[in-house]
Amino acid sequence: MGKIHVLLKKEELNKEKLQGDKLVVVFDILLATSTITTALQYGARTVIPVLNGDEARQIVRNEKRDSYLLVGEYEGLPIKGFQSPNPKALKGKVFDKNVILSTTNGTVAIRNSVHSKFVFVASLLNAKRVAEQLLKHYQNETIILVCSGSSGMFNVEDFYGAGHFIHALFEQSHADWSLSDSAYAACEFFKSKQNKSAEVLQSSSVGQMLMKFGFDQELEFVSQKDVFPIVPYVKDKRFVVAEQYQKERGKIHGTN
Incomplete structure (x- = not known):
């Protein structure tokens, strides 16, 4: 019998919990994931997640600058000196680039x-595809869904995202x-608000903050469910790359 567990914030992570055959899925709905x-949908080569801005600048100093964003x-x-991480703002900017991404959570x-x-x-945006791909790797391991949270605090949008993923896993x-x-609570919460993703994001504390900054359209964009066929995963413990479904991917340049 497979096991699914949800960590409510990144601070609950430690090496002991990850030991053994554990498959991890990370959520930061607003906004990193x-x-x-x-x-990756818009054609970035890779995304390199870093701990802070200083680490990002160090990578650029040591590499060929033109290929990095x-x-x-x-x-x-x-x-x-950094581009905004709001997804819609990246359209037309990331194609063929290695994106170095630094976020709070x-x-x-x-x-x-x-x-x-x-x-x-x-x-x-892609939970259904990730669930589908995870099942191809799954060999009766424990699946840990990591909600990034917000600066040490639980947040509702990642919990909702984890519930959506569990629901998608069950369907397939x-x-x-x-x-x-x-995990049970996350799934039940998602089912209770399955068609209200925009409302959940707008009502969250991070969503409220982003709306104060004028990012209402970004919230609407990232509240869409299962619109991208991209399956990002971590390679060599450093890069995030994509399993791509080219037939459905269509135009990825983000120039239209």
Whole structure:
């Protein structure tokens, strides 16, 4: 019987919880994992999640600058000299680039997950595809869904995203699953608001902050469910790359 557990914030992660055969899926709906999904959909070569702006600048100093794009925020505002991580703002900017992404929560959660057997990156935009691909890798391991949270606090949008993922997993698998209490609660919460994703995001504390910054359209964009066929995963404990469904991917340049 497969086991699914939800961690309510990235601070619950530690190497002990990741030991053994554990598959991890990371969520930061507002906005890192939505940004990663969108950047890869728009044709980025890779996304490199970093812990902070200083690490991002160090990578650029050591590499061929033209092929890299600095993207990042801290506490919701763009880092000076970086592109905004709001997904819609990346359209037309990331094609054929290695995106170095620094965010307050999501990129830290991804970096802290790399000691597991395999790490996927999911958002509302692509959860169904990630669930489908995870099942191809699944060999009766424990699945840990990591909600990044917000600066040490639980947030509702990642919890909703984890519930959406569990629901998508159930739709595609006839296996018996054992849910922890947190996984059960996430799934039930999603089902209770299955058609209200925009409302959930707008009502969250991070959503309220982003709306004060004028990012209403970004919230609407990332509240869409299962519109992208991109499946991001961590490679070599450093890069996030995409499993691509070319037939359905269509135009990825983001220039239209």
